[in-house]
Amino acid sequence: MPKILVTGAFGQIGSELIPALQAKHGANNVVAFDMAVKPNSFDVATEQGSIVDLGKLKEIIVKHNIDTVYHLVSILSAKGERDPNLTWQVNMDGLRNILNLAVEYKLKVFWPSSIAAFGPTTPRDLTPQHTVLEPTTIYGITKMVGEALCHYYYLKFGVDVRSMRFPGLISWKTEPGGGTTDYAVAMFYEAVKGSDYTCFVHKDTILPMMYMDDAIRAMIMLMDAPVEKIAIRTSYNLTAISFSAEELAIEINKHLPLAVKYEPDFRQRIADSWPQSIDDSAARADWGWHHEFDLQKMATVMIEKLKEKL
Numbered sequence: 001m002p003k004i005l006v007t008g009a010f011g012q013i014g015s016e017l018i019p020a021l022q023a024k025h026g027a028n029n030v031v032a033f034d035m036a037v038k039p040n041s042f043d044v045a046t047e048q049g050s051i052v053d054l055g056k057l058k059e060i061i062v063k064h065n066i067d068t069v070y071h072l073v074s075i076l077s078a079k080g081e082r083d084p085n086l087t088w089q090v091n092m093d094g095l096r097n098i099l100n101l102a103v104e105y106k107l108k109v110f111w112p113s114s115i116a117a118f119g120p121t122t123p124r125d126l127t128p129q130h131t132v133l134e135p136t137t138i139y140g141i142t143k144m145v146g147e148a149l150c151h152y153y154y155l156k157f158g159v160d161v162r163s164m165r166f167p168g169l170i171s172w173k174t175e176p177g178g179g180t181t182d183y184a185v186a187m188f189y190e191a192v193k194g195s196d197y198t199c200f201v202h203k204d205t206i207l208p209m210m211y212m213d214d215a216i217r218a219m220i221m222l223m224d225a226p227v228e229k230i231a232i233r234t235s236y237n238l239t240a241i242s243f244s245a246e247e248l249a250i251e252i253n254k255h256l257p258l259a260v261k262y263e264p265d266f267r268q269r270i271a272d273s274w275p276q277s278i279d280d281s282a283a284r285a286d287w288g289w290h291h292e293f294d295l296q297k298m299a300t301v302m303i304e305k306l307k308e309k310l
């Protein structure tokens with residue numbers, strides 16, 4: 001059984017990945033690491049600290065005999081624009097720490113990139129796997145450089161680091177941490193609470209999205225895939241569904257009344273710099289990726305789960 005460290009464990013993805021990893025590998029084979037330890041529904045060994053503290057990370061890896069890391073710590077796109085220096089430090093120094101530890105302790109690493117690695121000069125429809133990467137946010141820049149760094153550590157040191165470019169992730173367990181696609185989650189919350197919603201992107205804004213269950217399955221599939229199937233060591237394109245903000249509101253309205261006003265703010269410019277749809281045929285061909293949740297199925301589950309939660 002692998003001994004797994006999840007960094008950024010109490011964020012939107014980590015809080016769903018941990019129980020999935022515990023179910024697969026055993027509750028005692030997963031360790032959670034985060035700067036902010038939050039109350040949660042799962043029982044997991046927890047370590048608190050900052051990802052920039054190499055000494056602390058080393059101590060944890062040795063103490064728990066870690067051989068696999070899901071490195072999720074990041075400052076996300078919208079939050080990142082408020083403090084570019086901190087974003088560079090947390091995202092880049094954090095990744096470099098994990099990759100250096102991977103060399104020293106022969107760790108297998110998962111690290112997520114994002115559609116934010118693309119930019120306004122990238123083809124926006126069915127964005128190819130190999131294409132222009134000229135991001136215009138500091139978050140996107142850390143993803144672009146991070147991809148190149150993962151590739152470099154694979155080539156130079158043989159680190160088995162695997163990555164995928166996530167689209168916007170939609171989930172009900174933990175609220176998102178300051179990304180540009182947060183409006184998609186917020187619309188569900190407001191609909192279930194019976195409130196109106198003011199959306200920070202225009203109604204015609206189309207972005208690629210994915211339901212969290214698909215994202216968790218994708219991460220585990222990629223990490224389980226035989227090494228010879230992993231042909232891409234920068235980051236795999238990955239997608240499920242693309243829809244506009246208005247199409248999402250219409251879908252939610254089939255279940256619950258939701259009045260939406262559209263008042264774009266600085267996040268509109270970020271959304272406009274990202275693709276509308278993604279070609280993820282390499283992930284599908286190399287390690288069998290397929291999504292299970294379309295817009296209708298995702299909306300039904302989100303509303304059902306949020307009604308129970310709220």
Ligand SMILES: NC(=O)c1ccc[n+]([C@@H]2O[C@H](COP(=O)([O-])OP(=O)(O)OC[C@H]3O[C@@H](n4cnc5c(N)ncnc54)[C@H](O)[C@@H]3O)[C@@H](O)[C@H]2O)c1
Binds near residue numbers: 036169
């Ligand atoms: N959620 C999405 O829609 C999405 C889309 C594309 C890519 N991703 C990527 O997936 C990963 C996880 O995203 P998420 O949505 O779970 O993020 P999140 O913001 O919800 O969680 C990040 C976690 O990292 C922790 N953290 C922040 N700074 C830290 C530090 N210095 N030291 C230790 N912990 C620190 C936070 O406390 C938080 O719990 C990130 O790399 C992100 O870029 C997410």
